[in-house]
Amino acid sequence: MSKLVIVGTVAFDAIETPFGKTDKILGGAATFIGLAASQFNTDAALVSVVGGDFPQSYLDMLKGKDLNIEGVEVVPDGKTFFWSGKYHHDMNSRDTLVTELNTLADFDPVVPADYRDARVVMLGNLHPNIQLGVIEQMEQKPELIVLDTMNFWMDNSWDELLNVIKKIDVITINDEEARQLTGEYSLVTAAKKIREMGPKYVVIKKGEHGALLFDESEIFYAPALPLEEVFDPTGAGDTFAGGFSGYLSQVENINFETMKQAIIYGSCLASFCVEKFGTRRMEDLSKAEVHQRLMQFKQLTQFEIEID
């Protein structure tokens, strides 16, 4: 079984949407990525940090999904990273209410020895220097390094971000961030410029409008499933990244064709994530449900046209 290294936050989230409000619940990029990746036939390890306040039951749940958590450091007298946010009515924008870095402030990731030869590395949204630190711990160049990032690092750690972008194969980024990173409005031109910064493949996430995959010469467009109700968008982007990297870590050949499939899997899993608060839906997701929704994605996008 291929190995997959996932680095990112394991956290507490408190979320408010027009539909309701949670206390501190399980969240974090690595959590969502890991839960999505656990849908695939891959040997995945989380690399993260939590405080002594982090419930053992959450760790047990992740272990129960066959995720290796050796690399999740527990700092007994530290507190777990905490984020709180409130979504606006349209669910496309949100305000951050609280960010407490806590143990994340001094996070020094350690990739477990058994995973330093992993085939795929998924760098969840974090300080670019931490992402770089993980790459440097790999004993051999992974076949695929995927990086997720966000505007915060463009605003605050530009040089460090460019430095890690040089060393990766795929970047996943949203449309506004792609525009900010390149100064280009057209996503086609933006993707071209991002490719010049390093990655061979660029994935641009457009939320409810789907996602685009670019390589040197081709473009693929995966829609998001049109939903009657988005209950809580938290973690949808991470779930997408987890589906994407999880699927690719199990395929025979990693190339544009399998990346198209990986994007469909990522979109499919993200469409579940938003159905309930936090990780709830992803914790209970069955393979049968995933397969049924993949059929919906096919119906949604596939057509026959005879071109004479």
Place this chain on the structure above:
Amino acid sequence: MSKLVIVGTVAFDAIETPFGKTDKILGGAATFIGLAASQFNTDAALVSVVGGDFPQSYLDMLKGKDLNIEGVEVVPDGKTFFWSGKYHHDMNSRDTLVTELNTLADFDPVVPADYRDARVVMLGNLHPNIQLGVIEQMEQKPELIVLDTMNFWMDNSWDELLNVIKKIDVITINDEEARQLTGEYSLVTAAKKIREMGPKYVVIKKGEHGALLFDESEIFYAPALPLEEVFDPTGAGDTFAGGFSGYLSQVENINFETMKQAIIYGSCLASFCVEKFGTRRMEDLSKAEVHQRLMQFKQLTQFEIEID
């Protein structure tokens, strides 16, 4: 050959985009719809009105595309409808600078006698009472009536709009307008509510994010082609509607499957429309170019996934 009736404006446009500025050039919903429909094997007639200031060369160009223009009334001492607009930098929004209704103010459409048994009627964006007047002139119920409209009529002629919406088969509308028409944010819920108003099929246009087709139970999503440069968006929605209705007027069976194809054709033609100012690109468009771009749409969206 099936007959197609197209009603809408034939107009002068003056357009300003970040790329440049035009004097009065050929525009109007019926013009763009007609040019798109002329790509198909259909016998299409335009129903519209112009003033004595409208150049014969424009009428000749439309005739040269095998469009019947008997129903385009020329009011010798009247002036042609004139619209002028300026696009913002992102090309997704625009300001209207001038609207001169001129002969359009008293437009009383007359469907040519030979076309009152048309198979398909395409009602371009106009006052809902004019759209209704065209439906009432048809001697037998057309197999398909498609209606395009916009927020202006929701703001100003709500009852009349609802009245015509009752009598049609397909509505094409953009996402914001669908939300305004129903008070629903979710496009899935909005489409459901619009179907309850009359049309069996709802097409929601999302500009650069593509288009959605809904019937009672299915959804289809066609992307827009990601473009490096949008030169002038004027007429893209009408071109989409023209490709959609033009294609359907030539197919053997009009159903959800052929409507999916029609949406791809509409999106494909719209992707050409925006490449040059006004109607320029559509006037010179060859079948070979269209077929090549259809192949691009296939590559953009089609994938193989084995679902075990």
